[in-house]
Structures are given as structure tokens and as C-alpha cells.
Amino acid sequence: MSLQPVMTGRGLTKRYGRVTAMDGADFEVFPGEVLAIIGDNGAGKSTLVKALCGAVQIDEGEIRLDGEAISFSSPMEARDAGIETVYQNLALSPALSIADNMFLGREIYKDGIAGSVFRMLDKKQMRDFARDKLTELGLMTVQSITQAVETLSGGQRQGVAVARAAAFATKFVIMDEPTAALGVKESRRVLELIQDVKSRGMPIVLISHNMPHVFEVADRIHIHRLSRRHAVIRPKDFSMSDAVAIMTGAMEPPADIALPEGAVLN
Ligand SMILES: Nc1ncnc2c1ncn2[C@@H]1O[C@H](COP(=O)(O)OP(=O)(O)OP(=O)(O)O)[C@@H](O)[C@H]1O
Numbered sequence: 001m002s003l004q005p006v007m008t009g010r011g012l013t014k015r016y017g018r019v020t021a022m023d024g025a026d027f028e029v030f031p032g033e034v035l036a037i038i039g040d041n042g043a044g045k046s047t048l049v050k051a052l053c054g055a056v057q058i059d060e061g062e063i064r065l066d067g068e069a070i071s072f073s074s075p076m077e078a079r080d081a082g083i084e085t086v087y088q089n090l091a092l093s094p095a096l097s098i099a100d101n102m103f104l105g106r107e108i109y110k111d112g113i114a115g116s117v118f119r120m121l122d123k124k125q126m127r128d129f130a131r132d133k134l135t136e137l138g139l140m141t142v143q144s145i146t147q148a149v150e151t152l153s154g155g156q157r158q159g160v161a162v163a164r165a166a167a168f169a170t171k172f173v174i175m176d177e178p179t180a181a182l183g184v185k186e187s188r189r190v191l192e193l194i195q196d197v198k199s200r201g202m203p204i205v206l207i208s209h210n211m212p213h214v215f216e217v218a219d220r221i222h223i224h225r226l227s228r229r230h231a232v233i234r235p236k237d238f239s240m241s242d243a244v245a246i247m248t249g250a251m252e253p254p255a256d257i258a259l260p261e262g263a264v265l266n
Helices: 045-052 075-080 098-102 112-116 123-136 154-168 184-199 211-217 240-248
Strands: 007-016 019-029 034-039 060-065 068-070 083-086 172-176 204-207 220-225 228-233
Touching (some): 019 045, 034 045, 045 172, 075 083, 083 154, 098 123, 154 172, 154 184, 184 211, 211 240, 220 240, 228 240
Antiparallel strands (some): 007 019, 007 060, 060 068, 220 228
16 A cells, blocks of 8 residues: 555645735645745745645645545634644744643533533643643643743644644644744754654644754645746755755756655656
8 A cells, every 4th residue: 555645636726816925836734744844935925835834725726634635614623633833933822831722622611511611611621631742742841721822932832733633633734933032042942843743643734934843844845936846856865955945946956756665646
């Protein structure tokens, strides 16, 4: 049996009035890999991942999840299907606790009438789950799970966002510039987290402008150029300057899309 992609996009097109943000873009992510997406400003990377996670609706093309054609009308639907997104601007509520943030929008209610009628939250279960997930990823350095997110450092907040995504994703996690706002030490921790999440078998799609970070963690690099996929390379086959040259059009892209071992494209 060949390795099948978790998600594929074919001919994805998105127009905003006269601007074509995505123009026949292809995409695929396979089980167990970190797929980085790079491209110049305005190349259409964000539009692509927004289409994959239901935040943008495509005008043309087809998206398949585990081989089934899907069309998410909201990020909530993509989340329900097992695709979690960690946004650059951290979609956390600062005033809420770590545990409450982890369960934002998917709170656990108490059993019986207390939950079904009076909508009482099962705070203990949520706290225990949040603590377990943060501990699993080596993130329980915070004093308490009931601590407000606004009291955490940028790196710790990013940790909570990654732990939340890793805890609930069943298909893959999308990370949009997860290290952009962080210092050197905090970025390092996030890169380790990416490796940890990958080692649990969860694929990651990582948008980043940071070439050293991309080359450190990616198994494959999807290069986006002029609103579509231009190339897919393996970091071990190319240098960072080659990747940038392909991205800017200064170097011809390789003829073939690099695939994980054992994978075929239909
Ligand atoms: N909501 C929108 N309305 C109008 N134009 C848009 C919208 N979103 C994106 N665009 C345009 O589509 C193109 C692709 O944008 P996109 O944000 O996907 O690029 P990007 O590769 O993620 O860029 P960056 O690296 O700067 O974040 C750009 O020309 C952008 O101005």
C-alpha cells in the first residue's frame, strides 16, 4: 500500500474582486511529516492555508481530506474534522485561564441535568485534561493551570496554543508563523514543540519566512510563487539560498514534486 496524503488541494483558486490571491494552487500533506510553506510576501501562502482550514472559501478547485472531497464553510467545521490552526496573532483570550483557553469553544459540561439544562461546566475535568496535555509536551512550567494567559510570556502563550492544537487535532496542525513574534530562546522551544508534536505522528503544516527554522524542522518544503505552488523540495537536497532563488524565480524549480518515501500521487 502506498502512503496516501491526509489532505490534497487541486487547482485551488481564490479571487478578491480583481485580485487573484490563489490561482490554480496544488497542495498535499502526508502522514507524519512537517511540511513547510515558503514564499514571498503576497505569494498567497495565507490564502492557501485559510482555504484548507475553512477560513476562506475557494472559487474553484477541489480539497480532499483522507480522499473524500470536502468543503468547509467555517474554521469550526475544519476543527470538527480534526484540523487545528495556530495563528500568528495567537487566538487566545488573555483574561481567561490556561485551562479555559484550551477549551474555548469546546467546553466540557457536567453530566446529567447540571450540564444539559443548567450548562454547568466540568471545570475539574477541563483543568485535569489541560494539565495532562501541557505536561505531555513538557510545558507545565507555568505555576497553575488556572493562571490567566495574560500573565504568561509570549513563548509560554505560544506553548498553550500549540498544546491546544496538538491535543485536539486528529488530522493535522497548521502553524502560521509560530516563531515570528518570539525571541531566540522562545523560538527554540517552539521548534522543539513542533518536533514533539510530529513525533506523536501528527502532521504539521508550517508557514514561515524564517529559512533556518524551516530547514531545521521541515521534511518537505512547498514553495509558493505567484499565487500557486511552484515547487516542493527536500531540505536535504537544496541549500537555503537555492530555496530562496527558486522562491524568487532566480533559479528554475526542479521538474518533480518531492514526495515522502513510499508516497505516490494519483
Ligand atoms: N481579504 C482580501 N481581500 C483582498 N485581497 C486579499 C485578501 N487576502 C489576500 N489578498 C491578496 O491576495 C494576495 C495573496 O495574499 P496572502 O496573504 O495569501 O499572501 P502571503 O503569501 O500569505 O503573504 P505574506 O507573506 O505577506 O503574509 C495578496 O496580493 C493580497 O493582497
